[in-house]
Amino acid sequence: MRTKAFAKNLIKICSHANRVAISGHKNPDYDSICSCLAMQEILQQQGIIADVILEKPLASSFAPIIKENIFVFEPTNEYDVVITVDSPEKNMLPSSVIGLIEKAKFTFAIDHHKDHTYYMQSSQVFEGESSACEVVFRSFEPYFTLNVRLSTIFYMGIYADTGGFVYSNTHSSTFAILSKLLVYDIHPDEIVQNYFMQISLGAFEMFRRAIDSVKFYENGQIAVSLLKNTDFEETKVSYTDSKMIVDYLQRIAGVKVAINIFEPEKGEFHISLRTASPDVDVSLIAKKFNGGGHTRASGLKLVGEYNKLLRALLNQTKTVLGITK
Template structure:
């Protein structure tokens, strides 16, 4: 690990008195776990900390310690002498308050996305790390801060979430090193796994059934596509957040190299999640073609003023060159 960026971030935080900790819009387990854990670490150092998010924490993650402390009400930004953005690869993913948030000085950034678009005053970006949670752990060590059992729980959740239970190619010996340290602090892996993966409501299960019914295979089974039109949410009573993890099922098919999930959470806006297997299939490049980004094996984008039907054909044509001759 290059220790210079983390030490620079740590030095800036040591000088700060009041810190705003935030992450990207529509945060996942890595983003939320990292945000909550860093907040706990900084409070342990005597800092005044506020946690901000544009939307309420998804019910899928309300089990995380301190999740109810993330406020959706924008605080007085002039009162902060430092801000930290976690797991955010693009300034625009800070949301509607991007400009106001970036005015906080210094604005620090921790991220592990390979396609990171540089922003902020000081950055620690390491695409070789499997999760931002790993990086927050090392930041806490650099700060010589105590990592409480609750902070460890949040960080372990972040790591498990972004590595797909340690099965993605991004998982390294460093990932397991950090996970080991967190388990030694009292985290029970089976408990976290149960909260993350055995948490389907009946509505979510019915939505999952509807989505899988529409599974389509292309290019001799090497590309899989699923979708969730807006009407599915009304018909099943599920929420858009309930689709988290759905993309992993078509990806799990033996023949599939690339999987795509198109979701219409609101009329006219389609969000797309892309997943792939191995180093050969770089879905981040495809996401970038549509204005998105992410990792080689996990990426996504949004398209406005369109429908799933309109976008699916265009997306398929962009994905086909990734796989062998169709």
């Protein structure tokens, strides 16, 4: 349900607040960062100063939209209002933000995840919408004036979460927003080349290693890649820069589930699940292990012995695929 009251109420409460904090999820992606920055700019247009809280400085790939922003990394102030974006669960937030929520008078969540857990006092969740950026755009449209920077922010968030406007979460409403953004001189070709296509040499080295690691199961229906802790130690490449493999294996004909495993810290496994099959829901695999996400793209974290957890992952994947034997 689209509620205009949410935006009106949020603006009203923020305009009476001393301090407003905005946060996305840990290990932020473009949609998370961009929806934070969009909220910050929208509030600023309403005469409200808000801080965007981050766990740690961002990778340089976020450069075009962050240079004029000051993030708060270790909040020492208390905030009377906390707004979260793109975060379906409280435990996905930076720990400092969880502390801020406990002390805040008013708390709001803006999200598009279908497994949103309604952990804030007031929530605006449009399930299945392309991105948190789209939810922000639709909810707050009466309260902002687009400009080059805000249009760039929305474009980058929506581009990222729709895989370049092709995932099943891309609706006519998404293109309706894009047509409004492209009125401004935002150079989508340069944004896409410089921030989504171009990769560092380190990212390429990790992609090469990940490709080399791929194993197939169940007659090629399941593909598994693994970047081990030794790969991270040898290359010194960050986890964020090692994820190029994530959207790749689902492209192989016959592959129904791509399981991409990363071990940035010894014994701690970050797992990204992808599918391009319309009849497969990878969030059902992630949920089994307390992970979450979307039908086509989900993630989870596991700690333990690799062979054991791989077996558990494969078993649950087979169940989701309806493979009984």
